[in-house]
């Protein structure tokens with residue numbers, strides 16, 4: 001009786017429910033400096049931990065001398081692998097079941113790897129102590145490039161793995177190789193391009209950190225930590241430490257940005273917890289910026305080859321791709337365990353192709369481990385980059401308009417649910433609708449004319465127009481196919497309506513700035529006819545919140561958002577029976593009206609009752625057929641993922657003299673199904689587009705041949721600032737997800753996933769008359785100028 005997730009009837013009842021631009025509740029504390037981040041946690045007697053890190057990328061440890069460090073006044077302890085071995089904590093499992101040293105026991109495998117921990121009364125003393133730990137290294141030859149790592153004479157990195165004879169990490173394939181090869185053999189047109197999705201680093205404002213606090217009185221370990229997934233982290237802590245799970249409490253307080261960086265468990269967390277256990281005092285560990293960039297989970301680093309087979313008319317028939325993935329020193333990618341290449345096999349994108357085949361090899365190198373889903377649902381970013389770049393390559397090969405060729409190949413609205421050649425089940429989409437709106441907003445035809453005019457007039461600045469019509473895949477589970485360390489990927493919500501009609505909602509996901517305290521309250525407000533101000537949302541505390549798998553891969557809305565809606569409907573079900581009791585009517589005669597948010601007796605709308613009176617009834621006059629109270633919990637296992645999509649159009653000016661690229665126009669049309677809070681979505685899009693621009697134009701973690709990280713601080717790893725960010729024009733279409741209780745899809749990652757290929761396509765487009773088919777990211781002026789020069793376009 002709830003009107004369903006029909007966007008027409010769903011939104012705008014004026015109580016702060018679905019579709020309303022409710023101001024973010026959390027901003028009151030964030031913009032007045034009252035946030036509570038891990039580094040704000042101060043406990044009596046708290047000690048500070050500083051990690052000693054290896055200056056070498058590949059080296060055997062011969063000796064560690066702690067004595068000079070221990071002599072420093074205020075240093076309480078120096079821990080090495082040997083000390084941790086005693087507690088069985090010298091190693092920890094990665095999310096992909098590899099074994100990573102917490103503190104290096106034998107051999108350093110990447111620069112900045114954790115070698116020892118100095119615990120002292122304050123941070124400065126800890127740092128002084130760390131500088132006095134003397135480590136003797138036997139330096140070995142490192143290998144940082146994945147191609148070099150697979151050469152026969154490459155130094156063996158993982159001699160700790162039994163039977164491992166080379167740096168080969170894993171192989172993976174998807175799709176139908178034979179059928180795809182056949183189509184390639186018979187097709188009139190084939191195109192091929194090599195491209196690197198460079199190593200990036202998610203760079204949250206807040207670095208990673210933890211406060212371990214073991215209480216011997218309660219025999220309980222509390223860890224405040226920068227975690228995107230506190231519940232699964234507690235389970236892993238319990239499994240690794242042997243401390244029973246109910247004696248561990250993980251709190252993820254305010255988190256200053258996650259972006260996938262805070263999904264893995266890092267040695268620092270374990271050391272802080274272990275040190276507090278050993279010393280029976282709270283211990284804080286907080287990373288510096290360069291430690292964060294150099295040692296915590298990187299993203300991407302996929303060396304990809306893309307191929308398309310098509311007809312002369314531009315109908316794409318097959319996609320083929322081969323990838324060499326640099327996994328760093330450990331296999332520590334953060335993705336569901338059945339998916340060693342994440343969701344990369346969505347590389348057929350928004351297009352209806354007959355067949356596809358993809359293969360991947362991953363290599364170990366002497367670089368930090370990672371492969372985290374940086375604003376990306378497990379490698380969908382790489383997949384979208386591949387297909388959206390290749391469509392542009394094909395369009396240029398055929399001399400077709402890139403909008404036209406997309407239109408020819410889109411999966412059509414009536415084809416949904418659509419099964420892709422690599423086995424994904426797309427829920428809904430209207431790709432052409434989004435593209436048409438974007439073309440109109442971008443004034444596409446005008447810019448095409450302007451582009452030609454500049455070529456004809458031999459202008460100093462060329463114009464390029466890039467399109468990306470991406471499809472995302474977000475909302476992992478379902479639990480039957482997706483798990484993290486064996487735990488199925490469901491999520492949860494727990495709603496308690498109190499006697500005065502106000503409610504507390506606890507969710508299993510953990511916000512890092514997305515605005516969940518507002519948007520989850522909106523979902524519940526919508527489903528219970530409550531005012532959004534009467535609902536408080538809590539998260540990030542394993543002692544009080546229902547178990548959930550965390551926030552990443554844009555899964556909060558698709559999974560926990562669904563749980564919140566379903567839990568609210570369970571509450572509403574009970575509310576109905578209480579309403580009937582209060583209204584002295586039979587339950588069958590009572591209906592709920594979404595517009596007013598009240599129950600009324602059928603045919604007598606004046607006999608109505610809202611949540612406040614119902615809550616009072618639940619606690620003060622409960623019907624004999626019901627238990628007292630008004631609460632519900634839901635653990636939601638999604639039947640499928642959701643597939644948000646969009647079309648982005650970027651117009652750039654390329655300076656033929658300097659290679660500089662300036663944004664002329666930036667249009668982003670997104671479709672995330674039903675929208676909870678348009679203002680929050682707008683913010684998500686802006687932030688994600690900024691990160692997409694950083695990806696395309698500036699960012700890369702680089703190494704020299706000795707394995708030194710040469711892009712490991714903000715002097716060398718360039719983030720975009722407001723100076724580099726143009727004005728964005730955003731638009732939207734609404735295609736609800738048919739299987740999601742409120743018809744919503746995720747949106748947080750779409751802009752980062754969708755924008756890099758649009759930007760690269762625009763820069764390539766500016767030089768296509770010079771024969772340029774690809775420009776590698778980051779497209780710094782020198783990179784672009786080389787291409788201009790190659791094309792004979794430089795002046």
Ligand code: PCD
Nearest residue numbers: 257258259260373375513519553556557676677746747748
């Ligand atoms: N929404 C709405 N509607 C719809 C959808 C959505 O409203 N339809 C909204 C919600 O509610 C939220 C947001 O929006 O609030 C988002 O969502 P989603 O998409 O669901 O997502 P989530 O899960 O929540 O989140 C996550 C994401 C990610 S993933 C990332 S990176 C990033 C993003 O989110 N991060 C961040 N964003 C952000 N923001 C901020 N501020 N911060 C951060 O950190 Mo990964 O995988 O982790 O890499």
